Amino acid sequence: MKFEVLTIFPEIIECYIKHGVLGKALNKGIVEVKVYNLRDFTSDKHKKVDDYPYGGGAGMVMQIEPFYNAIMHLKADEKPRKLVLLSPQGRKFTQKLAQKFMEESKAMVLICGRYEGIDERVKAFVDEEVSIGDYVLSGGELAALVIIDSVVRLIPGALGDELSAVEDSFMKGFLDYPHYTRPEDFKGMKVPEVLLSGDHKKIALWRKRQALKNTLKNRPDLLKNLSPEDMRILKELC
Numbered sequence: 001m002k003f004e005v006l007t008i009f010p011e012i013i014e015c016y017i018k019h020g021v022l023g024k025a026l027n028k029g030i031v032e033v034k035v036y037n038l039r040d041f042t043s044d045k046h047k048k049v050d051d052y053p054y055g056g057g058a059g060m061v062m063q064i065e066p067f068y069n070a071i072m073h074l075k076a077d078e079k080p081r082k083l084v085l086l087s088p089q090g091r092k093f094t095q096k097l098a099q100k101f102m103e104e105s106k107a108m109v110l111i112c113g114r115y116e117g118i119d120e121r122v123k124a125f126v127d128e129e130v131s132i133g134d135y136v137l138s139g140g141e142l143a144a145l146v147i148i149d150s151v152v153r154l155i156p157g158a159l160g161d162e163l164s165a166v167e168d169s170f171m172k173g174f175l176d177y178p179h180y181t182r183p184e185d186f187k188g189m190k191v192p193e194v195l196l197s198g199d200h201k202k203i204a205l206w207r208k209r210q211a212l213k214n215t216l217k218n219r220p221d222l223l224k225n226l227s228p229e230d231m232r233i234l235k236e237l238c
């Protein structure tokens, strides 16, 4: 899978992708990330990317021309790609949308704005407008990294042989279970006995109960299409 990122701060993307799961996936050739500096697609000597907003108001707005020039440059190879604009006004990014992007797109262009936002006319050239949550960031780069990270984790082989309980639980509609590792006793804070029992059936049930308990407490909105067994466990918790 290939990601192409349009930004005025390429170093934000370049620094993050070298590490962890993303770094391994890049080294394995499972994923390719190319970052483009929008300033390279300007036509003035100052490489200007923003201007005052029509109609007045605070701050600056990013001009359409650098985005247009960059998008046309990418499209010149005529290969299919999904163009995604990161924006607080976009549709909510979820694990299910990450799965959809992984399944449906061989290449994605992630378009990152800054300042007060970008000229509305840029949206005529994008396929999706996506937001990673109901809070305001200073730009689209962190959102682009969230999307890249969460989509890459879903690519077969990206996680190596590590099982990923986190994706599994989110896809099944609840939060992850608690995790523990050595030492068994840290200043009197002990690891739950069941996790030391070696009884995998008991451990699995304990983890499911804990996951459902956490979800009921923190994200009851996720508890929708539970299996009859999960519903039974949940009713025991209530």
Ligand SMILES: N#Cc1c(-c2ccc3cc[nH]c3c2)n[nH]c1N
Pocket (backbone or CB within 6 Å): 086, 087, 088, 090, 112, 113, 114, 115, 116, 117, 118, 130, 131, 132, 133, 134, 135, 136, 137, 138, 139, 140, 143
């Ligand atoms: N995605 C997303 C965002 C943003 C965002 C995205 C782009 C720009 C450009 C200037 N400010 C921005 C904020 N804020 N909160 C989100 N969930």
